[in-house]
Amino acid sequence: MTETRALSPTREDQRTAFLAGAGFAGAQLVALPVDASTRRYFRLSGVGLLLMDSPPDSEPIGPFVQIARHLYGLGLSAPAVVQVDEGAGLALIEDFGQDTYTRLLAAGHPESLLYHLAVDALVALHRAPPLAEMAPYDSRQLSEECALLIDWYIPLLIGKDAALDLRDSFLTLFAEACGDVALRREALVLRDFHVDNLMLLDGRKGVAACGLLDFQDALTGSAAYDLMSLLEDARRDVPEALRMALLTYYLTQRPELNAPRFLKDYRRLAAQRHAKVLGIFVRLAGRDGKHGYLAHLPRTLGLFVRALDAEAYAPLRDWFNRHVPGWREDLPPATLAMLCETPYRLVQGSSHGHV
Numbered sequence: 001m002t003e004t005r006a007l008s009p010t011r012e013d014q015r016t017a018f019l020a021g022a023g024f025a026g027a028q029l030v031a032l033p034v035d036a037s038t039r040r041y042f043r044l045s046g047v048g049l050l051l052m053d054s055p056p057d058s059e060p061i062g063p064f065v066q067i068a069r070h071l072y073g074l075g076l077s078a079p080a081v082v083q084v085d086e087g088a089g090l091a092l093i094e095d096f097g098q099d100t101y102t103r104l105l106a107a108g109h110p111e112s113l114l115y116h117l118a119v120d121a122l123v124a125l126h127r128a129p130p131l132a133e134m135a136p137y138d139s140r141q142l143s144e145e146c147a148l149l150i151d152w153y154i155p156l157l158i159g160k161d162a163a164l165d166l167r168d169s170f171l172t173l174f175a176e177a178c179g180d181v182a183l184r185r186e187a188l189v190l191r192d193f194h195v196d197n198l199m200l201l202d203g204r205k206g207v208a209a210c211g212l213l214d215f216q217d218a219l220t221g222s223a224a225y226d227l228m229s230l231l232e233d234a235r236r237d238v239p240e241a242l243r244m245a246l247l248t249y250y251l252t253q254r255p256e257l258n259a260p261r262f263l264k265d266y267r268r269l270a271a272q273r274h275a276k277v278l279g280i281f282v283r284l285a286g287r288d289g290k291h292g293y294l295a296h297l298p299r300t301l302g303l304f305v306r307a308l309d310a311e312a313y314a315p316l317r318d319w320f321n322r323h324v325p326g327w328r329e330d331l332p333p334a335t336l337a338m339l340c341e342t343p344y345r346l347v348q349g350s351s352h353g354h355v
Helices: 011-021 062-073 101-106 111-127 139-153 160-177 224-231 240-253 259-286 291-307 311-323 333-341
Strands: 029-031 040-044 049-053 081-085 090-094 187-189 198-200 210-212 219-221
Touching (some): 062 090, 101 111, 139 160, 160 311, 240 259, 259 291, 259 311, 259 333
Antiparallel strands (some): 029 040, 040 049, 049 090, 187 219
């Protein structure tokens, strides 16, 4: 007798069953544009909810639920979680609409008002104790992210073999520069705090008017990180006068901080983040076929070059000058074309990245 085996349900089957169990059988789903992660979102037409599909093997949904509830408890606006199946990696969450900061800024909304609101939200977050059970943004995590630069971006300049030979010395110098900031446990660091992940919510007052998205990878670390992420955006030019005004605005609201130490942390983390993002953008283009991110490389490189002017990075700056000719210059058109046409393989294993 022939043995028959039931086929495993497809991801679409799992979404359908979850929606039926939540009382939304037959709901019309509209897929939202994908980003740099494996998560997907679907809008339930006319219901005010999103279906969040976060594959449990790659991006477990539990951290999102935990942090969303924490933020809500602080009076901040994270999407309310209506129903969740952590095992399946599915959740129904509040739909904040379409007024992202990115769209509003493109439409001419006053940028100073939006940015000041975002900084107010950060101040409220940073005045609260971080979640005790959150993993730390420690030296291991910072190093894994820095490795994205030597694994993906630098090989474009000097070749994969040369980059691999220099990998250890590069990471050692980065670790030395970030040694102090890797010890900070000051605040919950959302890690992707920028205009694509912020929304303006009608009908809400104060910091609750700032909708927060994409925070499931949060860690406990330096309060400087998210402010730097907002003000040194890989996707958007922030006027220098506004950047300095917002830095001053943040520090004025937090007089208890050691301001000189905060600014040193800011500069060190800026170089670390821009190194990571350069690597991620190349990986997204060359490995994943998401070529749109290449348009942001010149801006990100400029931010990285500026960040490496910090005193703490003098040894690493010298390392670049010795080993990576032309590191301050934009990638040539032929290299960009290669990334769009030829699969670009990883030099050495790197962690999952996000931007």
